[in-house]
Amino acid sequence: MKKYILAAGALCALGTNAALAHITLETQEAAVGSTYKAVLRVPHGCEGKATTAVRVQIPEGVIAVKPMPKPGWTLQVKKGKYEKSYQLYGEALTTGVKEVDWSGGNLPDEFYDEFVFRASLAADLPAGQMLYFPVVQECGDAAERWIEIPAAGQDEDALETPAPGIKLLPKK
């Protein structure tokens, strides 16, 4: 516990800079049953190296994903089966995008960029909880994995490489 407090203290002292080192989502709250525009903010390469790929895992309950193409990057999606069927505008969805990859680009460490996709948040996602989008940032043969999800009761600030996440709000 003491360690966590210290780590949290360190983060506070560093202020926004520390938070900026992580890959985060621009909008950190969204209502279930709504459309969400995810903007992944990439503030850094991997320990000085230029970013060459960004890959996002789409969590269960995030459906109808449409990524935004990016000049200079190859956009690919991996599709798969959802764990259950979701209703969207009267249609039943059982498969969809599970992973979005932007690759083949070159984002130097000293520059900043954003990667965007749009998705629907299923109405039965649990409001009040966090929803995480694990991201792997590749820089040639190096990689940073923003994939840590805090365990129950664990402080997110204690994680070294937290996955970006949003807080789910009640349906409007």
Next chain:
Amino acid sequence: MNCMLAGSLVWLAAMLVTMALLVVPGRALAHAALVATDPADGAVLTQSPGKFSLTFSEPVSPLVLTLVRPDGSQLALTSFRLKDQTVEIDNPEALKSGTHVLSWRVVSVDGHPVGGSALFSMGAPSAAPVAGEAVDWTLRAAIWLGKLFLYAGLFLGIGGAFALAWLAEDRRRGRRFVIAALLIGLVGAPLSLGLQGLDALGAPLARFATPAVWKTALETSFVWTVLLGLIALGLALLSLAGPSGLRKLAASVALLGVGAALAASGHASAAEPQWLTRPLVFLHGTAIAFWAGALAPLGLALRQQPAQAKVFLRRFSRAILPVVAVLAASGIVLAIIQLQQPAALIHTAYGRLLLLKLTLLLFLFTLASINRWTLTAPAVAGDTEVQRRMVRSIGIEMLIALAIFGVAAGWRFTPPPRALAIAAAQPVSIHIHTLKAMADLGITPGHAGEVAASMMIMTGEFGPLDAKEVTLVLSKPDSGIEPIKRPARKSGDGTWRIDNLVIPLPGRWDARLDILVSDFEVVKIEAPINIRAE
């Protein structure tokens, strides 16, 4: 009558040789060193364990196993099983919360008891109860004295009987001295055995007569030394008192018995390679007995009847050179095996005792050389002044020899650097078990400095876990040192390894394994690990 005696003598000699052969092919490596305990040292448990286990570097037999409760009260653990190098101990009671000490005392193949303790806590750590491995100085002094008595009997008594049988012209000079030394040896041998039992049990001197003590003593390899020693002492007495026809044979077998007795147990005999160390100890012991044993009869003969001592002196001075050569050569090789590094002469208690012994030997050799090359010729020629000088010199040699026996008896309490090095090379290992994954982490050697780490990764249900990447993070929050983070590489046998890892400080570290299960899933498991200072 004579025939019967000769028959029994031959039988005794045969027994002696058989015993020596039985003892020789031992598999002893060193003092046993503790490799792992369960619960691990420093562990915090939530449930009272049903059993404890101790794993050693070689097979051991437990002597005393005690659980010290948080309030300091002790519980003797008497139910245990041996499984190869592991001692499994049943825990008879549900443990209350607080810090417990599992105190153990075992005897290893080399016959020397070793002890230690492991701390673990129920619920949360409390102040550690006192379980002290306090040194019993009275017992130590008694053990040392017992050893010294044994050495006096073996070297001065048996060696003296041999000199009287083979070298002396007049066998009455020095006979009383030799018999006294043999009797001291006959007292010292069983005394040492009982004391060995006491030390093995960690019991005080007052329990000397308890059957358990002697039963324990009979289970150590030292019993062979005592048994062979007693037979040799008896043969030496026979050579003095028995019929003249058997004198030389009995004395010879007794002298060889000295070497056999010493080769049967002890640090040097337990060292590897056994085919070399045991014969070397045998030669070393026999040579000491020849040399040291002849001194008293020779000195007494020179003082009392110089005219008749000339033959004795001539024979002795002719034989002594090859004997000393064997003594020195075997001693040097054994010292090299035991020390391993010259620096150990100064840094270890064992080495310092050896240094002291070498210093005494330097004096002894100087005196002996003067006797041999300057004094012997005129003494044999009948120069009475030189003979008197020689008697004085032999007296001093005897005192130095006794001092050397005293130093050698002190080795009983100092593990040789060889054994220390084996203990230092032992890895520390921990087992981390969580629902998602488990791992066996081993750090080799288990002390601060340059080490190698190896990790075996499995799923929480003991299944195979094909991790994509494994990273070891070692942190020591109280030291102010930044966490050490090193990626492991997968080796051919499926373990993950990190070579050339440097752990800068001994003590309690937090070891964390970051296991990349899939591209987007990492499992982090951690546990404390104790890194030794050396």
